[in-house]
Amino acid sequence: MMHYLKLVRMEVHRFRYVLAGLAGLTLVLQLLAVWLTTNQRLSELRESNFVDSGAQFSHSKLSFTFILYNTQFMYALPILLSILVLVLYVPGIWYRDWLGRSSFIYRLLALPMRRATLYWSKLTALLLFVFALLGLQAASLPLQWWIFRAMVPQAWQAPSYLSDIIGQNKVLQVLLPANPLDFALYYALGVLGVLVVFTAIIIERSYRGWGVLYAILYVLACTLLVVVPLPLLGTNHNAMGLYPIEVVTIALTAALLVLASAIWLGLRLLRRSISV
Amino acid sequence: MIEVQELRKRYRRRDVLDGVSFTADKGRITCLIGMNGAGKSTVLKAIMGLVPYRSGTIRIGGEPPSPAVMEKIAFIPDRLMMPGGMRVREALAWMQEHYARWNPARAEELLAFFRLDPAARIAQLSRGTEAKLNLVLGLSRDTDYVLMDEPFSGIDMLSREQIADVFTSELVERRGVLLTTHEIAEMERLIDQAVFLDQGRVVRDFDCERMREDEGKSVVDVMREVYRA
Numbered sequence: 201m202m203h204y205l206k207l208v209r210m211e212v213h214r215f216r217y218v219l220a221g222l223a224g225l226t227l228v229l230q231l232l233a234v235w236l237t238t239n240q241r242l243s244e245l246r247e248s249n250f251v252d253s254g255a256q257f258s259h260s261k262l263s264f265t266f267i268l269y270n271t272q273f274m275y276a277l278p279i280l281l282s283i284l285v286l287v288l289y290v291p292g293i294w295y296r297d298w299l300g301r302s303s304f305i306y307r308l309l310a311l312p313m314r315r316a317t318l319y320w321s322k323l324t325a326l327l328l329f330v331f332a333l334l335g336l337q338a339a340s341l342p343l344q345w346w347i348f349r350a351m352v353p354q355a356w357q358a359p360s361y362l363s364d365i366i367g368q369n370k371v372l373q374v375l376l377p378a379n380p381l382d383f384a385l386y387y388a389l390g391v392l393g394v395l396v397v398f399t400a401i402i403i404e405r406s407y408r409g410w411g412v413l414y415a416i417l418y419v420l421a422c423t424l425l426v427v428v429p430l431p432l433l434g435t436n437h438n439a440m441g442l443y444p445i446e447v448v449t450i451a452l453t454a455a456l457l458v459l460a461s462a463i464w465l466g467l468r469l470l471r472r473s474i475s476v
Numbered sequence: 477m478i479e480v481q482e483l484r485k486r487y488r489r490r491d492v493l494d495g496v497s498f499t500a501d502k503g504r505i506t507c508l509i510g511m512n513g514a515g516k517s518t519v520l521k522a523i524m525g526l527v528p529y530r531s532g533t534i535r536i537g538g539e540p541p542s543p544a545v546m547e548k549i550a551f552i553p554d555r556l557m558m559p560g561g562m563r564v565r566e567a568l569a570w571m572q573e574h575y576a577r578w579n580p581a582r583a584e585e586l587l588a589f590f591r592l593d594p595a596a597r598i599a600q601l602s603r604g605t606e607a608k609l610n611l612v613l614g615l616s617r618d619t620d621y622v623l624m625d626e627p628f629s630g631i632d633m634l635s636r637e638q639i640a641d642v643f644t645s646e647l648v649e650r651r652g653v654l655l656t657t658h659e660i661a662e663m664e665r666l667i668d669q670a671v672f673l674d675q676g677r678v679v680r681d682f683d684c685e686r687m688r689e690d691e692g693k694s695v696v697d698v699m700r701e702v703y704r705a
Contacts, residue, residue, distance in 0.1 A: 307557050
């Protein structure tokens with residue numbers, strides 16, 4: 201347990217500058233997006249109110265929901281960039297230990313611990329990065345809302361609700377789905393994907409030349425197993441005449457099968473076949 | 477005792493290890509000698525579980541390799557194998573954090589002996605200084621066995637002398653040392669047991685003292701016989 205916690209801490213420490221950079225970028229760019237859009241809409245509103253009624257009263261209002269709806273690209277950009285960096289870091293978290301002549305993997309594999317500890321520590325670190333950025337995203341929404349309220353005169357403010365706010369941005373919708381089941385499903389699929397990539401990397405590191413081919417075939421097989429039942433989900437009628445509950449069972453069984461095989465194969469190869 | 481029996485490994489259609497068997501006793505310095513590609517480093521890596529092997533058995537102090545056994549054995553690879561961004565003191569802290577048998581007093585002593593700067597960044601160390609730090613990391617653990625892969629490779633003369641002094645000190649006295657080298661001249665006077673490897677096979681295995689007494693031959697003499705034959 202102590203090795204696990206120490207390794208998680210080490211992985212977080214190694215990624216701290218990138219994580220801080222992504223967090224900073226997300227915070228700044230999204231605040232900027234909200235500020236710029238609010239400013240722009242505010243001047244438009246002032247102009248239209250002046251033209252319509254000689255600035256005596258306003259007939260239209262601004263809501264934070266509306267502002268977020270109009271910041272789509274700039275608001276989503278840091279989120280997409282964070283996702284890209286984290287996706288690239290899934291293989292990176294392993295391969296960086298093999299990089300260079302002085303590869304750190306010698307030290308890690310020689311530690312007096314079960315090698316599964318290394319595997320779980322890397323997965324935990326990645327999950328921590330994801331949920332740290334997600335937490336920051338959730339925490340920055342009230343800040344952005346506060347800035348909106350500070351910029352727009354109260355009389356021109358229309359009410360907004362948190363559930364509506366998240367629904368305004370297409371990326372946020374996926375990142376923070378309102379339905380807890382959707383949330384669990386998206387992130388469980390994410391973890392499954394990470395574990396399949398982990399196993400593919402361990403296959404490649406175990407068999408090197410041929411390992412690349414084996415790893416590609418393995419990822420393709422897993423993807424097929426998980427993806428094929430998905431289009432059938434939520435449909436009442438399908439070509440095979442299956443009931444919805446049967447489709448869900450098939451999809452869940454396939455995903456669990458891939459999950460179990462990824463963990464089993466990854467840990468087995470890490471214990472027996474991996475090479476420095 | 478480290479026992480290696482009938483170790484076999486194939487890599488890229490070649491027998492890298494072809495039935496290697498030998499023992500390395502506690503309290504003695506055993507040297508695996510051979511040309512480049514003879515399989516010396518692969519044997520050490522196999523003992524540490526860093527490369528898989530096809531068949532054979534490895535026992536360390538009578539036990540098969542396991543996490544608990546790894547506490548009893550220190551591996552000093554041919555390079556430092558620590559992230560370049562770390563500082564010397566951080567590398568020591570990392571080792572202390574992960575090894576129960578880390579001896580901080582000895583680490584400080586060795587740091588002073590080799591005159592290493594704790595604040596220096598690993599990426600900026602010279603090859604010789606890197607080799608010294610590598611020794612500090614390996615020898616500061618209270619282990620029964622020490623494996624060293626080419627401890628003199630690519631190091632200047634003064635650093636070599638300093639490192640050679642370690643082999644005659646109490647730092648390795650009661651431990652079993654298994655090292656590899658292809659530069660035997662440096663080590664000849666220090667080693668107790670010589671194991672000659674050629675193309676993945678043990679071709680000679682002898683006690684150096686007895687060889688000198690019985691046949692009047694040095695390790696280098698035997699080496700000439702073996703590799704020039």
